[in-house]
Amino acid sequence: MKPARHSQTLRSPALAYGGATSDATPGITRNEELYCEAVALRSLATRHGTPLYVYSAAMIRARLKAFARAFRGVPHTLCYSVKANSTLGILRLVAGEGAGFDVVSGGELQRVLRVNRKAAGKVVFSGVGKTAAEMELALRSGIMLFNIESASELNLLAATAARLKKQAAIAIRVNPDVSAKTHPYISTGLHQHKFGVPILEAQTLYERAAKQPTLKVEGVSVHIGSQITDVGSFQESMERVADLVRTLREQGHDIRYIDAGGGLGISYEGAQGSFEKQIGAYARAVTAPLRGLRLHLLLEPGRSIVGPSGVLLTRVLYRKTNNRKRFLIVDAAMNDLLRPSLYGAYHEIVPVVRGSREIEITDVVGPICETGDFFARDRKLSLTSEGDLLAILDVGAYGSVLGSNYNTRGRAAEVLVDGAKVRVIRKRESVEDQMRLEAR
Ligand code: LLP
Numbered sequence: 001m002k003p004a005r006h007s008q009t010l011r012s013p014a015l016a017y018g019g020a021t022s023d024a025t026p027g028i029t030r031n032e033e034l035y036c037e038a039v040a041l042r043s044l045a046t047r048h049g050t051p052l053y054v055y056s057a058a059m060i061r062a063r064l065k066a067f068a069r070a071f072r073g074v075p076h077t078l079c080y081s082v083k084a085n086s087t088l089g090i091l092r093l094v095a096g097e098g099a100g101f102d103v104v105s106g107g108e109l110q111r112v113l114r115v116n117r118k119a120a121g122k123v124v125f126s127g128v129g130k131t132a133a134e135m136e137l138a139l140r141s142g143i144m145l146f147n148i149e150s151a152s153e154l155n156l157l158a159a160t161a162a163r164l165k166k167q168a169a170i171a172i173r174v175n176p177d178v179s180a181k182t183h184p185y186i187s188t189g190l191h192q193h194k195f196g197v198p199i200l201e202a203q204t205l206y207e208r209a210a211k212q213p214t215l216k217v218e219g220v221s222v223h224i225g226s227q228i229t230d231v232g233s234f235q236e237s238m239e240r241v242a243d244l245v246r247t248l249r250e251q252g253h254d255i256r257y258i259d260a261g262g263g264l265g266i267s268y269e270g271a272q273g274s275f276e277k278q279i280g281a282y283a284r285a286v287t288a289p290l291r292g293l294r295l296h297l298l299l300e301p302g303r304s305i306v307g308p309s310g311v312l313l314t315r316v317l318y319r320k321t322n323n324r325k326r327f328l329i330v331d332a333a334m335n336d337l338l339r340p341s342l343y344g345a346y347h348e349i350v351p352v353v354r355g356s357r358e359i360e361i362t363d364v365v366g367p368i369c370e371t372g373d374f375f376a377r378d379r380k381l382s383l384t385s386e387g388d389l390l391a392i393l394d395v396g397a398y399g400s401v402l403g404s405n406y407n408t409r410g411r412a413a414e415v416l417v418d419g420a421k422v423r424v425i426r427k428r429e430s431v432e433d434q435m436r437l438e439a440r
Contacts, residue, residue, distance in 0.1 A: 015059075033354070145298070147170075203251070221259035238285070306397045338404075
């Protein structure tokens with residue numbers, strides 16, 4: 001008989017071996033099986049197939065509440081960054097908690113409107129390449145704020161608003177030239193990046209905007225990158241933005257909003273530091289430079305809200321050894337989760353049912369015909385057999401949204417767990433679904 005093991009929480013509050021109820025799968029000792037809230041992941045894989053994205057509603061709610069608590073001292077609106085995870089079921093959950101949204105395309109805005117028409121009043125529209133059609137949709141739906149990223153975009157928005165006889169509330173996204181100390185692909189706040197307007201040139205643009213009757217200057221916005229764990233970078237950029245706000249006010253601009261962007265990182269290594277503490281430090285870094293300015297703060301977090309809430313369940317198809325190198329070939333691939341291939345990102349991988357205590361060093365790879373199709377290289381994992389289930393952790397953000405149909409693989413199904421309830425929020429995509437728009 002195997003010795004009893006204590007239950008172990010992998011991601012608080014909702015991902016743990018053992019689970020909250022005693023409905024463990026028959027034949028498996030309690031505490032050896034991974035649960036999302038009250039639901040055994042193994043039962044979800046059996047029922048819905050793999051690869052499967054599973055999200056915890058409790059974790060998303062807890063993180064939204066932690067943000068609200070950390071920023072309760074300042075007037076603020078949390079605009080969840082839709083790009084991190086845009087599945088309607090997730091947006092509905094976030095909207096239900098009273099949050100607004102940060103969108104970067106007309107498509108994302110349509111998703112938000114599908115979930116709640118009235119949510120438009122709490123939408124900010126960011127991005128360097130907004131088209132006239134996207135601006136028109138945003139103006140007609142009455143969004144809260146456009147984040148403008150160039151002089152040409154400012155002109156197009158003024159003209160579009162004039163055509164519709166509307167006025168557009170705007171902030172200019174400034175580039176503070178602050179290093180975010182993160183992966184170069186997701187760092188955005190240095191002068192060599194395509195984002196924002198150099199902070200020194202911003203004043204000229206504000207002057208031009210103020211002369212346009214169809215534009216209303218209301219804010220300053222900034223975003224320096226993603227997966228940032230050093231809160232000092234946020235503070236540095238907010239200090240520069242606060243100085244700009246003071247200058248703009250002196251010049252007669254009525255600045256009400258400051259949009260601090262998103263970017264707060266999560267721990268992919270699974271360090272169980274408290275989120276409350278981390279978010280507290282972030283809130284202090286963001287708000288300290290704003291003291292005395294009487295602004296309404298906008299926040300655009302994505303990853304820190306949904307990242308740890310998601311796991312990707314995958315089944316081991318084959319074990320294989322080439323020379324002495326071991327591979328686990330699983331049924332998920334880079335088309336389901338691109339982060340390891342694209343950024344060399346680390347995602348913890350754990351067995352869904354704890355079995356062998358023997359450890360091996362192995363690569364975990366997908367079936368796609370690319371050497372870059374991997375989830376882990378030379379990873380220490382407990383010995384895994386063909387047919388076993390693995391859970392890839394922290395995939396709630398930039399997981400399903402970066403999915404593709406490469407190798408004519410259908411996009412994975414997604415389920416949302418809420419206590420003991422399970423809802424399919426995206427069905428598995430069939431080959432027929434994929435071919436629907438193509439000429440026969
Ligand atoms: N606001 C703006 C203007 C952004 O560009 C982004 C992310 C966010 C907010 C949300 O940032 P977050 O809080 O999620 O860090 N695919 C990459 C991440 C790309 C982030 C792009 N912009 C990844 O998988 O790491």
